Amino acid sequence: MTRLARFREYMARMNPVRDPEQALDLYVEPPEDRSADDIAARFELEPACAQVLVGGVGSGKTTEVLRAVKRLEDANSDILAAYIDVTKFHKLEESLDGVLVSLVARAVLRVTSAKPEQAEQSAMKKLRELSEGVTEWIHPGDSFVASFQRSLESLPGGQPRMTKVTRPSAIVPPSLGSRFAEYVQPLKTTIEPFIGSDHLVFAFDGLDRLSTAHFQTAVRDDIVTLKAAGIGVLVVAPGGMAFGERTTLDLFDKVVLRRAFDPRVPAMRSFLEAIVTRRAPAGALTSGAIDRICRGSGGFLRDLLALAKDAGEAAYVAGHEMVEEADAEKAVGELGRSLAFGLSDQEMTILSAVAKTKRLVVRGEVELALIDKRALATQRDGTWSVHPALLGVLTGAGLLDLKAS
Amino acid sequence: MDPTLIALPLLAARVAARASQPSWILVVVHDDAAVGRTVNDLADELEVLVPEGDLARGTAPVEDALRLAGQKLVVVGVDESEAPTLDLARSRLQHPVPVVLVATASAAALLGPHLRSWIGGSIFQLEAEVSSTEDRLADLRRAYGKTDAEVIALAESRTTPLEPHFAEWLVLLNRGDLIPSGGSG
Numbered sequence: 001m002t003r004l005a006r007f008r009e010y011m012a013r014m015n016p017v018r019d020p021e022q023a024l025d026l027y028v029e030p031p032e033d034r035s036a037d038d039i040a041a042r043f044e045l046e047p048a049c050a051q052v053l054v055g056g057v058g059s060g061k062t063t064e065v066l067r068a069v070k071r072l073e074d075a076n077s078d079i080l081a082a083y084i085d086v087t088k089f090h091k092l093e094e095s096l097d098g099v100l101v102s103l104v105a106r107a108v109l110r111v112t113s114a115k116p117e118q119a120e121q122s123a124m125k126k127l128r129e130l131s132e133g134v135t136e137w138i139h140p141g142d143s144f145v146a147s148f149q150r151s152l153e154s155l156p157g158g159q160p161r162m163t164k165v166t167r168p169s170a171i172v173p174p175s176l177g178s179r180f181a182e183y184v185q186p187l188k189t190t191i192e193p194f195i196g197s198d199h200l201v202f203a204f205d206g207l208d209r210l211s212t213a214h215f216q217t218a219v220r221d222d223i224v225t226l227k228a229a230g231i232g233v234l235v236v237a238p239g240g241m242a243f244g245e246r247t248t249l250d251l252f253d254k255v256v257l258r259r260a261f262d263p264r265v266p267a268m269r270s271f272l273e274a275i276v277t278r279r280a281p282a283g284a285l286t287s288g289a290i291d292r293i294c295r296g297s298g299g300f301l302r303d304l305l306a307l308a309k310d311a312g313e314a315a316y317v318a319g320h321e322m323v324e325e326a327d328a329e330k331a332v333g334e335l336g337r338s339l340a341f342g343l344s345d346q347e348m349t350i351l352s353a354v355a356k357t358k359r360l361v362v363r364g365e366v367e368l369a370l371i372d373k374r375a376l377a378t379q380r381d382g383t384w385s386v387h388p389a390l391l392g393v394l395t396g397a398g399l400l401d402l403k404a405s
Numbered sequence: 406m407d408p409t410l411i412a413l414p415l416l417a418a419r420v421a422a423r424a425s426q427p428s429w430i431l432v433v434v435h436d437d438a439a440v441g442r443t444v445n446d447l448a449d450e451l452e453v454l455v456p457e458g459d460l461a462r463g464t465a466p467v468e469d470a471l472r473l474a475g476q477k478l479v480v481v482g483v484d485e486s487e488a489p490t491l492d493l494a495r496s497r498l499q500h501p502v503p504v505v506l507v508a509t510a511s512a513a514a515l516l517g518p519h520l521r522s523w524i525g526g527s528i529f530q531l532e533a534e535v536s537s538t539e540d541r542l543a544d545l546r547r548a549y550g551k552t553d554a555e556v557i558a559l560a561e562s563r564t565t566p567l568e569p570h571f572a573e574w575l576v577l578l579n580r581g582d583l584i585p586s587g588g589s590g
Contacts, residue, residue, distance in 0.1 A: 008425070011423070011426055012425070012426060015427060015428075016523075016525070058522040087495070087497065088496050091493070093490060093493050093494070208519075209492050209493050209519055303522075303525065306525035306526060307525075310525070313422060313423070316422065317418070317419070331526060332526075333409075334409050334526035334527070334528075335526035337407075337408055338408065338524065338525065338526045338527070341406060341407070341408050341513070342514035343406070369518075372518040373518040373521060374518070389526075
């Protein structure tokens with residue numbers, strides 16, 4: 001194999017931007033914090049519960065959700081689980097009211113029996129109207145078109161006898177307010193003949209893109225409705241949720257927090273090294289490069305793979321046969337500068353304080369933003385740390401004073 | 406803190422090296438006027454490095470540019486109104502090959518944490534944006550392995566390749582008179 005072919009293979013295997021679903025075969029079991037197993041076990045014990053997976057950007061949440069769903073599917077249990085990336089069906093820029101209920105309704109309607117009983121037909125019609133929208137001819141006296149009356153009466157030639165009215169699907173963009181409660185019974189009626197005594201679990205990914213403040217109001221009514229219909233729900237939430245107000249978190253029966261894997265802890269370090277070596281072709285990296293990549297990643301899995309990939313690129317450009325420690329050092333420096341780009345004075349003050357004290361008090365949006373952009377990470381012992389790549393760049397440039405005051 | 410400085414030819418080479426993989430790169434420029442110029446300059450560089458037809462010069466919005474580009478590598482500008490919206494659309498922005506975003510520092514600062522995590526360490530500022538004429542000449546000498554005298558000799562013999570950098574090179578040497586009429590070749 002030529003040098004170019006070797007490096008191409010290396011780059012392809014280290015890609016941190018690929019679809020996590022395609023990378024499950026490269027999965028490495030973590031030493032602890034097996035979020036997928038925790039989530040699946042809780043659904044096995046309590047199928048109709050609501051769980052939320054909270055974690056920073058690039059901490060591997062999607063992989064854990066996919067694994068949880070796979071475990072539920074493989075367990076030969078009485079649970080039917082489905083994974084839905086909400087962002088592939090609905091624009092998050094639009095209102096989220098009713099969207100989770102609509103997506104469940106749409107999924108259920110696609111798999112329920114072809115010849116439903118009359119009660120089911122009625123329930124399915126109601127769900128279909130919510131999830132797909134409806135167009136129908138209605139007599140002008142119907143209250144639904146009352147708002148059109150004045151304009152209809154002003155038409156030349158008098159009033160038409162019937163009016164075509166279209167109500168759009170809730171999914172783009174719904175505005176359903178507090179009407180979700182009426183969908184609980186239709187959901188139950190439609191699901192029951194299909195699943196019998198089995199249980200349904202839906203895992204909703206993608207909602208971690210919302211700001212913490214937006215997430216808190218976006219999903220509340222949907223979660224309540226689905227729980228009331230006996231459907232298990234898993235939602236992926238932004239990292240700041242774990243440190244903000246509790247009202248929305250209290251809706252959930254279980255909160256699973258996904259942390260970075262602290263590379264200073266030997267077991268975590270071994271886990272991070274295993275991820276790199278599992279993907280890398282044999283002999284592609286020196287041990288010094290692997291060590292530098294693991295330390296520089298701060299234990300964020302996406303950063304780990306991005307550093308390995310960028311180090312590979314640096315090695316190729318430098319004419320090296322293997323990825324060397326100097327290549328890894330270059331990649332860590334570039335990641336640090338990227339993380340430092342755009343930091344405000346207020347954020348620098350907070351980073352400086354955390355670097356000295358290893359403590360953080362989340363007072364508001366500024367701290368939450370630093371968590372969201374993984375400049376700060378909480379460790380399993382409750383301490384906080386600055387991302388090591390960022391810390392290295394800031395201290396190297398004399399922008400961060402680490403002396404305790 | 407400023408992003409990592411990089412010469413345009415080296416940036417193009419790094420983007421081209423990633424051409425078969427998904428990858429996101431952010432290039433930060435000084436002002437709005439530089440966005441379009443940098444999109445074109447980088448695309449010009451990439452055109453000679455990637456197979457013909459594999460490159461798209463996008464125009465905002467980014468989501469539309471990616472949809473229109475299909476399987477092509479994309480260089481596209483992003484402004485302050487669009488930058489904060491991209492995080493919510495991130496799943497729809499998955500692209501099989503590299504996407505290079507060009508933005509001012511103020512627009513780049515509005516990119517959300519999810520897209521920033523895709524970009525990772527690949528935030529760059531072009532050396533030409535901060536360098537003097539002499540620095541730029543040094544970039545060109547390094548990139549092409551030629552001296553100023555050799556480029557002047559090439560131009561005088563009218564064998565200057567059809568390459569915009571050679572025209573730029575001659576202009577920086579105050580020898581724009583050697584650029585053949587009707588183009589740089």
